Amino acid sequence: MAKYVVFDGMDGSGKGTQMKLLEEKFGDSIVFTREPGGTPFAEEIRKIIRDNPLAGKSTALNNFLLFWAAREELQHNLVVPALKVGKHVFSDRGDSSTYAFQIWGEEHKELSHLFNLMRKHVFLERQKPDLYIVFDLPAEVARERAMQDASREKNHFDTRGLAYYKRVRKGFREFAEHMPVEFIDATRSPEKIHRSVLMALAKNMIIPELALVVD
Ligand code: TMP
Numbered sequence: 001m002a003k004y005v006v007f008d009g010m011d012g013s014g015k016g017t018q019m020k021l022l023e024e025k026f027g028d029s030i031v032f033t034r035e036p037g038g039t040p041f042a043e044e045i046r047k048i049i050r051d052n053p054l055a056g057k058s059t060a061l062n063n064f065l066l067f068w069a070a071r072e073e074l075q076h077n078l079v080v081p082a083l084k085v086g087k088h089v090f091s092d093r094g095d096s097s098t099y100a101f102q103i104w105g106e107e108h109k110e111l112s113h114l115f116n117l118m119r120k121h122v123f124l125e126r127q128k129p130d131l132y133i134v135f136d137l138p139a140e141v142a143r144e145r146a147m148q149d150a151s152r153e154k155n156h157f158d159t160r161g162l163a164y165y166k167r168v169r170k171g172f173r174e175f176a177e178h179m180p181v182e183f184i185d186a187t188r189s190p191e192k193i194h195r196s197v198l199m200a201l202a203k204n205m206i207i208p209e210l211a212l213v214v215d
Pocket of ligand 1: 011034035036067093094095097098099101102
């Protein structure tokens with residue numbers, strides 16, 4: 001059975017490096033994608049959300065809905081078709097981000113009910129993620145790294161204070177109360193983190209054969 005795995009974490013957690021390592025290891029045998037984005041239309045929505053300053057000025061509800069709009073598009077046109085033909089899907093971010101960033105980070109708890117509804121509708125008759133792998137960092141380290149990363153184009157997500165990062169981390173922890181989440185200590189070297197990711201994929205029966213090569 002094909003599995004759907006979401007990789008998530010705070011900006012600066014090294015998630016990008018880990019996704020690259022996984023792509024190098026598994027290549028075309030797995031469908032790699034990202035949120036927001038992953039299909040032509042969802043990539044257009046990504047541009048609006050991330051790069052258009054008007055999005056930053058819009059309401060919390062609008063931003064929340066835009067993330068879900070991109071997700072619906074991705075589910076319908078990429079995730080479900082891939083799973084149907086038996087291919088695993090590994091996604092860079094997913095609904096765990098909406099929960100951690102919009103509901104917790106930006107303190108819009110009033111959207112929790114809608115979050116559950118959107119989840120039911122967007123994942124309805126389809127497949128919810130089988131596993132979330134969250135690259136975990138102390139808020140101080142995450143913020144420092146995000147600020148120092150000169151290669152990152154600064155957008156309106158990159159100008160937050162420490163309290164915001166703390167809330168986001170708490171958001172991921174709350175998410176894990178109800179969902180299948182594996183936290184990976186992202187303060188370590190990329191090699192060690194990669195190994196932990198492979199172990200998590202084996203342990204959670206995403207790619208059980210990996211248990212033979214990592215222990
Ligand atoms: P990234 O692709 O470089 O990780 O950037 C995506 C940004 O969008 C990142 O700052 C997290 C944010 N985001 C949300 O706030 N909510 C979401 O639901 C998703 C998928 C991403």
